[in-house]
Amino acid sequence: MRQHSIRDRYRQRPPTPLQRRDVAARKLLQAFLTNARRERWHCLRIIHGKGLSSERGESVLRPLVAHLLSLRGDVLAFASAPQNQGGGGATLVLLQSRPRRAG
Numbered sequence: 001m002r003q004h005s006i007r008d009r010y011r012q013r014p015p016t017p018l019q020r021r022d023v024a025a026r027k028l029l030q031a032f033l034t035n036a037r038r039e040r041w042h043c044l045r046i047i048h049g050k051g052l053s054s055e056r057g058e059s060v061l062r063p064l065v066a067h068l069l070s071l072r073g074d075v076l077a078f079a080s081a082p083q084n085q086g087g088g089g090a091t092l093v094l095l096q097s098r099p100r101r102a103g
Contacts, residue, residue: 018060025061029068033095037074042095045081050089065091 029046036044051059062080069078074096081090 021060022064025064026068029065033072033074036095040097042097044093044095045085046091046093047086047089048091050087059088062088062091069093 032044032046046065048061048065049059051057051062054060066078069075069091076094076096078091078093080088081092085092
């Protein structure tokens with residue numbers, strides 16, 4: 001078993017801006033979905049942008065949002081929004097209306 005000392009912790013590199021962005025996005029998405037469940041919203045639109053101003057000119061949040069949604073048991077489906085609702089800059093989400101029962 002490997003142990004980490006306090007010195008090891010200080011040797012680690014600080015988080016990059018990309019890592020900080022991912023952590024912030026995860027927290028915001030989690031809070032939004034928790035609130036949606038509390039309010040009994042079932043159809044959601046998450047606006048993450050198309051990424052046109054990112055370094056590579058492509059979305060960096062859309063794949064992260066898709067990954068996080070795919071891990072949740074209360075998400076029935078999600079897809080890119082139609083053009084009149086944001087197109088590739090937004091994701092539509094369908095949450096289940098009741099918690100699933102085991103068995």
